[in-house]
Each structure stands twice: as C-alpha cells, then as structure tokens.
Amino acid sequence: xxxxxxxxxxxxxxxxxxxxxxxxxxxxxxxxxxxxxxxxxxxxxxxxxxxxxxxxxxxxxxxxxxxxxxxxxxxxxxxxxxxxxxxxxxxxxxxxxxxxxxxxxxxxxxxxxxxxxxxxxxxxxxxxxxxxxxxxxxxxxxxxxxxxxxxxxxxxxxxxxxxxxxxxxxxxxxxxxxxxxxxxxxxxxxxxxxxxxxxxxxxxxxxxxxxxxxxxxxxxxxxxxxxxxxxxxxxxxxxxxxxxxxxxxxxxxxxxxxxxxxxxxxxxxxxxxxxxxxxxxxxxxxxxxxxxxxxxxxxxxxxxxxxxxxxxxxxxxxxxxxxxxxxxxxxxxxxxxxxxxxxxxxxxxxxxxxxxxxxxxxxxxxxxxxxxxxxxxxxxxxxxxxxxxxxxxxxxxxxxxxxxxxxxxxxxxxxxxxxxxxxxxxxxxxxx
Amino acid sequence: xxxxxxxxxxxxxxxxxxxxxxxxxxxxxxxxxxxxxxxxxxxxxxxxxxxxxxxxxxxxxxxxxxxxxxxxxxxxxxxxxxxxxxxxxxxxxxxxxxxxxxxxxxxxxxxxxxxxxxxxxxxxxxxxxxxxxxxxxxxxxxxxxxxxxxxxxxxxxxxxxxxxxxxxxxxxxxxxxxxxxxxxxxxxxxxxxxxxxxxxxxxxxxxxxxxxxxxxxxxxxxxxxxxxxxxxxxxxxxxxxxxxxxxxxxx
Numbered sequence: 065x066x067x068x069x070x071x072x073x074x075x076x077x078x079x080x081x082x083x084x085x086x087x088x089x090x091x092x093x094x095x096x097x098x099x100x101x102x103x104x105x106x107x108x109x110x111x112x113x114x115x116x117x118x119x120x121x122x123x124x125x126x127x128x129x130x131x132x133x134x135x136x137x138x139x140x141x142x143x144x145x146x147x148x149x150x151x152x153x154x155x156x157x158x159x160x161x162x163x164x165x166x167x168x169x170x171x172x173x174x175x176x177x178x179x180x181x182x183x184x185x186x187x188x189x190x191x192x193x194x195x196x197x198x199x200x201x202x203x204x205x206x207x208x209x210x211x212x213x214x215x216x217x218x219x220x221x222x223x224x225x226x227x228x229x230x231x232x233x234x235x236x237x238x239x240x241x242x243x244x245x246x247x248x249x250x251x252x253x254x255x256x257x258x259x260x261x262x263x264x265x266x267x268x269x270x271x272x273x274x275x276x277x278x279x280x281x282x283x284x285x286x287x288x289x290x291x292x293x294x295x296x297x298x299x300x301x302x303x304x305x306x307x308x309x310x311x312x313x314x315x316x317x318x319x320x321x322x323x324x325x326x327x328x329x330x331x332x333x334x335x336x337x338x339x340x341x342x343x344x345x346x347x348x349x350x351x352x353x354x355x356x357x358x359x360x361x362x363x364x365x366x367x368x369x370x371x372x373x374x375x376x377x378x379x380x381x382x383x384x385x386x387x388x389x390x391x392x393x394x395x396x397x398x399x400x401x402x403x404x405x406x407x408x409x410x411x412x413x414x415x416x417x418x419x420x421x422x423x424x425x426x427x428x429x430x431x432x433x434x435x436x437x438x439x440x441x442x443x444x445x446x447x448x449x450x451x452x453x454x455x456x457x458x459x460x461x462x463x464x465x466x467x468x469x470x471x472x473x474x475x476x477x478x479x480x481x482x483x484x485x486x487x488x489x490x491x492x493x494x495x496x
Numbered sequence: 497x498x499x500x501x502x503x504x505x506x507x508x509x510x511x512x513x514x515x516x517x518x519x520x521x522x523x524x525x526x527x528x529x530x531x532x533x534x535x536x537x538x539x540x541x542x543x544x545x546x547x548x549x550x551x552x553x554x555x556x557x558x559x560x561x562x563x564x565x566x567x568x569x570x571x572x573x574x575x576x577x578x579x580x581x582x583x584x585x586x587x588x589x590x591x592x593x594x595x596x597x598x599x600x601x602x603x604x605x606x607x608x609x610x611x612x613x614x615x616x617x618x619x620x621x622x623x624x625x626x627x628x629x630x631x632x633x634x635x636x637x638x639x640x641x642x643x644x645x646x647x648x649x650x651x652x653x654x655x656x657x658x659x660x661x662x663x664x665x666x667x668x669x670x671x672x673x674x675x676x677x678x679x680x681x682x683x684x685x686x687x688x689x690x691x692x693x694x695x696x697x698x699x700x701x702x703x704x705x706x707x708x709x710x711x712x713x714x715x716x717x718x719x720x721x722x723x724x725x726x727x728x729x730x731x732x733x734x735x736x737x738x739x740x741x742x743x744x745x746x747x
Contacts, residue, residue, distance in 0.1 A: 282613040361609040363602050366591075370599055373590035380550055380586045381600035382571040440590035 090434050090489060094449050101453065105460035113460055116313035120339060122455055123310075124247030127344045128153075128407040129422060130451035133429040134355040135399035137447045138392050140430055141372040143439035144204065144211035146393070148218030149400050150422030152196050154226035156404035160189040161235035161414030164242055182241040189401045196222065197397020198390050205389030219423065227416055236413030246409030250343040254311050257340035261307040265300045272296050310345075311338045344406045348448075351402070356444045368392060373440035428475075429454055432482040436490075453478075499562040501526050501691040502660055507546060507556035516542045517553075518715040524660065524691040529682060531706035531723075532695045533735055539715040540695050541583070544662050547693070548580040549573035560660075574600075579658035583665040583695075585649040589638035593630075594619040596637055597652045622651045626681070643674040650681065661685060664695045679705060699731050713738040 105113040112118065132149050139146050164185040169176045200218055204211045237243075244250025252260060272292055279286050315323075315337050324331040359365040371378040371385050379385050403422075408414045433450030435442030457478060461471045500523040509517045517539045524530050532540040545551045547558065549570040558565045560576050567573050573580070580586075587596045594615040603611045603618070616633055623630040627647040637645055646669065653661055663682070667675040682705050686692060696702050702709050703723060711718040711734040719740040721730070730741040 278613050282617045284613065284616065357609070363604070363610060366595060366599070366602060366610055370588040370591060370595070373588035374586070376584070377586040377588050377596075377599070380548070380570050380580070380582065382549075382569070382574055383600050384571075440588070 088443075090486070091443075091446065091449075093485075093489075094432075094434070094446065094453070098449060098453050098456070101456055101460070105456070105463065109460075109463050113463060116309050118459075118463075119309050120248075120313045120342070122452075122459060123345050124342050124410065125459065126451050126455040127247070127342075127348045128403045128410070129425045129429055129455070130348055130448050131351055131403045131406065132396075132399050132422065132426040133433070133447040133451050134351060134444050135396040136426050136430040137355075137433070137435050137442040137444055138359070138368050139211070139396055140427070140435045140437060141368055141439060141442045142389065142392060143372055143375070143437075144389070144392075145427070145437075146200070146211065146215045146396055147423050147427075148200065148215040148222055149396065149403075149426050150419035150424075151219045151222035151226070152193060152397055152400040153404045153407060153419035153422060154416075155196065155222040155229070156189045156193045156401040157408040157414045157418050158226040158229045158235070159192050160185045160242075160401075160404060161238060161408060162229065163188050164239045165235055177240065179241065181239045182244075185239070185242060186401075186405055189404060190398055191401075193397040193399075193401025193404070194394050195397065197400065198394035200397070201390035201393030204393065205386035223420075226418075230414065230416065232416045234413050234415045236411075238408060238412050238414070242405070243409045243412045245344055245347065245405050246412065247342045247344045247406075248339065249409065249412065251310075252340040252343070252346070254338045254340050257307050257311055257338075260341060260346070261303055264303045268299045268303065269296055272299075307341060310341050313339050315339055344410070347402070347406065351399070352444055352448055359444055364388075364391065369440060425451075425454060428479045432479060434486060436486075498525065500524060500559070501528075501561060502547065502693075503559040503562075504543070504547060505557045505559070507543060507558075508554045509542060509546060509551060510554060515715045517546070519556075520712065520715075520717045522693075522710045522717070522720065524693060526659075526691050527686055527689045528708070529686055529692045529694055529706045530720075531702035531709040532693055532712065533697065533699070533702060533709055533731060534712035534718075535697070535735060538712040538735075540712050541664055543712070544580070544664060544693060544695060547573065547660075548578060548662055571600075574656070577657065577659035578662065579653035579656060579660070580662040581649050581653050581664060581666055583668060585645055587637050587645060587648060590636050592616075592636060593623070593633055593640075593648045593651075596648055597622075597655060599652075601656065618655070619651070622655050623647065626651055626654070627677075642669045643671065646670060646674065646678070650678070654681075654685070659690060661690050661692045662695075663692060665697075666694070667696075667698075667701065697735075699728050699735075702731065703728060711735055 102114060132153070136146060136149070164181050168174045168181050168184060169178065174181060196218075200211075200214050203209050203214045240249075251257075272295065276286055276292060317336075320335065320337055321331050357365075359368070367378060367383045367385075367388055370381070371383065371388055375385060378388075404419070407418055411418070429451035430442065430447045431437065431450070432453055433443065433446030433448070435447065454475065457475055458471060461474060466474070502524040503521075504523065505521050507517055507520050508515070520539070520543055522530065522532070522543070532544065534540045542551065546553045546556075547567065549567045549572050552568055558567055560578075565572075565576055567576070567578075588599065591599070594612065597619050598615045603614045605611045605614075619633060623633075627644070630644060630647060632640055632644065637648055640648070646666070650666070653663075666682075667678050670678065679701075682692060682694070694702070694706060706723050708720055708722055709726075709731060710720040711731065713735065716738075718734045718738050721734075721741070726741055733739055734741070
C-alpha cells in the first residue's frame, strides 16, 4: 500500500502565493469575472452602475434568488434537481398573502396591523414550504420517482395552486411589518449598520483565530501569520466597504419629510439619513452562514456530500439516503418560503406571476457558482456569487439599454459558457 | 467446536427469479479466516452482502455469538461489529481520507458539530500504523492511488474495533508489494482474534491465508473444507466442477 509517486516529493515543497493563502482558484476566477463585469458596466454607463443606489438595489434584487440558490446547491450536489422552486415560492407567497390580509385580521379578528401578524404569517409560510418540499423529497427518496419528474410536475401544480387560491388576483397591500423584509421598506439605518459591521468584523477575526488555534492544537500545518493577516484584512475590508456603500445611499429628502410628517414632527433643515443595510440582506447573510455551517460542520452536510460523491458508499456506510433526500427537499421548501417572504415583501403585494422563471435563475446561480451537476461538489458562497453575477448582468444590461430578448440571450449564453469553463478547469485540475 | 462468531444458516435470496444464493450455510470462528471461493456470479459477494446488511435475505437465519441477529441494513451490521471492505471500496471520491474513514460515524464536538480536526488526527494515527507512507490527508480520495484508497478502506474497517471482518477481493487492484502488506495485516488481525471472511478467486491466496474454505457455484454451496486437507487442485475442481474432493468427477 505504499505509494510510489507524489509522496516522494518533500512535504515542504515551495508553495506559490495562492496556495499559501489557501484560496480556492475557482472562487478567485468567479470573483475576478464579477469585478470585471461590474467595472465594465460602470464604464459603459458612465459611472451609473457602481453608485450606492444601484449597489443597494442590486443587493436587494439578488436576495430572493440567492436564498433559494443555497438550497439548490445541496439538491444538485446529491445529483437531483428542483424545477419547482419558483412555483413553490408562489404558493407560499399566496398562502402568506391570504393569511396576513384576510385570515388573521378578519377571520381570527386580530385586526389589520397587529404586531403578531408578520410572525404568524411567516411561520405558516415556512410550514407550508417545508411540507411541500418534504413531500417532493418523499416521492423522490421513497417512491423512487426521478427528481426531474417530481419537480416538473410540482412546477405545474404549485404555480397553479397559487393561482387557484387567489383566483389569479393580486393581493395587497401586505402588512407593513411584513413588508420590512423586502428591502427598501426595512433597513437598519446608519448607526445600526455600523454596529453590525463591527460585530461582523470581530466575528470574522475570531473565526480565523479560532480555526488557527484548533489546527495548532491538533499539530497540523498552519498558514504563515502574514497570510492569515491578509485574509483577515480582505474580509474585514469587504464588510466595511459594503456597509460604507449602503450607508452612503441617502433616503430622498421628500421621503424623509413624509416620515417626519407622519410622526407629527417637522424635519430640521439640512437633515439627512441613510438607508443602511436592508433587513433582507441581513437575512441572506444569516442564511449563508447557517447553510455553510450545515455544509461543512454537521453530519447532515457531510452526508449530503458523501451521497453526492458516491450514493452506494453512503448507503453502505449506514447513511439513510432516503430520509436524507426528504430532509434536503424539505430544507429547499423552507428556503422557498423565506424567499417568498422577501419577494412579496419587496413588492408589498402578492402577484400571480411572482417567482416565474425563478427555478431557472436559481439553478443557473448554483451552476455558475461551481456546483457540479454530476454531484458531489458545490459551495454556498459560490452560489451567492453566481446569483450576484446573474443579477448584475441582467440589471447592467437593462441600464445600458439592451433589449429584453437580447438580455435573455446573453444570460443563457453566459450560463452555458460558465459551465464550459468550469468543465475545462476541472479537467485541468484533475478529477476534483 | 465453540460457539461460532458468525453462523449463517440456510440463507436464500433471489433477484427476479434467479436464485443468487440458494440454501447456503457458512460459519466463522473467532481468530479464523474462512475463504469464500467461486466464479464470478457464484453468489459469494451476494451472500456476504446479506451479512453486511446491504441486502436482506429472503429466508434463513444469522446467529452472531450464538444469538439470533436481525441485520436489515448496514447500520445493524455495524452494531454487531461487522465491518466490510467492499471490492469497490465504497469510498466517497469527493471527500478526504478522514471523512471517508468516519463516514456515518463522525466524531463531533460537544455542540454536535463535525470535528474535522479530531478526525484527521485519528486518521493520521491509524494510517501511521497501516501505511506509514500515507500523507495525502487533505485531498479528496479520488486523487489517491489504488493502494492508498485500499488503505483508507481497510483503515475504516479496522479503526472501529471490528470483531467480524469481511474482505471482498481485497487485493484485486493491488500490486505485489501492496498485496503482501494486506496478507500481513490479515495475519495480524487474525492473531488478535477477529473472524475474517475473505472473498477471493485466487486459490493461492486462500491456501496461504485461510483456515477453511467454502466454495460456491451457481448460488449453491459446493462444500466447506479444511485447507490442510485439500490441495490447490481440489479447490479448483470444487470451483470449476462443483464437486467435493472424493466425489466422482462424473455422475
């Protein structure tokens, strides 16, 4: 069992800069593509793309697809697919719209604007989403129907359940508390955003330090201190930079005046206030952190990747792969429901076409983000980056004035191209 | 004889009308290596997958240490300290050695999170014993050579204090040097009192390593013999002709 090649090389072979930093090359490539894209659009639009206002809008437009993309990573990693996410989102949105506008206030007599309405609504929505997803998972895992078929059927069923429930009517306006999850209607404000930034920076630094300490405890190799410092600086810089940008986006004076009038006050001359971090973006960050912990630090996540890499090995290792499938799709359903909260709150309405074509955007985000359809590989942060690339591409083109058909042609081509590049990269990197 | 470690009695399983295993009984004593021989498709792997929980038998009974055992899935088998090294190795290629070694039995921190560092440290310890040259701890096992992959699969079976070890063609993909290491490992484990089922179609391996051999053909047990009582040719004729030594070749 001795190995002849590779191991003869001295273990302390010289590493290049990127290896020392332990940075994922694919991640770096995507990041570079994203930055080039943004800078390119910024030049073409004469500096209109990278304004605080547009970055703020981009981030809130990305949230709904990005939340679902994190769940899609797990599904694609286990060699399944979910074509129904947009439709499940619509059904959850429809149910939640009905719960908050008629069932809770009228039938249960809470009255409009009751502070419990958003929370009860969200819990009901998450329950509905999880049940739908788990039901899909049951049919895939236990009844052995291919995921493609179950969710293709689900696409038709849930899209039209939403239609049936609402008679195709737009329901709104939604509860004001509920609408705070939608982006511009609910932000942290300047001070709050800086506090969050400070907490995030401290947590990042602690995370890097704790991981290093743990490695030393187990006598494993660690990066040089300067490499850790560079990573810490880049991460902290990104957090502070984003918060600085959203804090630079000021609430229009007209809107501020109205806010003061509503409180019965007069706005002081020259008063300004910034939006700060949208609640929906905070929600996305929380979900990304939780999903990453699930992927890397829990048995559930380990089993997802094991089952994706070799389903037989997972089964023979005593993993209940059928129940695993139910859990993965249940989680996907839950994330669809959360996305439904964000999407309908952003529009402050439930409309019949909400989430249409989201399944394709979500799958594209996961795949552009490096999730392999052959299973076993994918990262949460990659999917987020994929969602950002898709959204920037779409809104950048709209800003430049590219026609709608052309926009879709470009997005479709980019999807195929991204997978092509990824395939070539994987071949070069060798089987991983 | 003392109570057998494993006693599989009258096991039957069929797939779509084909009797893959047809009324087969085999047993295994502590500290004994029993070879399972036969052509491809003779049913030896299928029989052993019933013991490891991958298949459920249609009929028949399994006794472990004299007590009736219910083995319906791989988890049940593990609970009886039955470990299996599959011919395909059953490794998740996208995960590293430590994740594969502990797959399904991860070490966790007090908060219930997977403790990768502790698992890697344990993996380094056992690998230092089994294959001191092994150093690729942080790469997916798809990047390992056949011998290295085999040592991960063996480490997985050995680490968890197996009492009953099933090895399905453990040397099929290995070179001569690596085969020698597996042979030595088998002898060492045997001396520690493990019972080992060794599936092989190499008669020489079986003659060297096993105490007894059970030969199967077309899903049926041809017979079980003491290795000391037979020659290579006797075993070969059992495999090929399906006759026990002493039985008339024709008839």
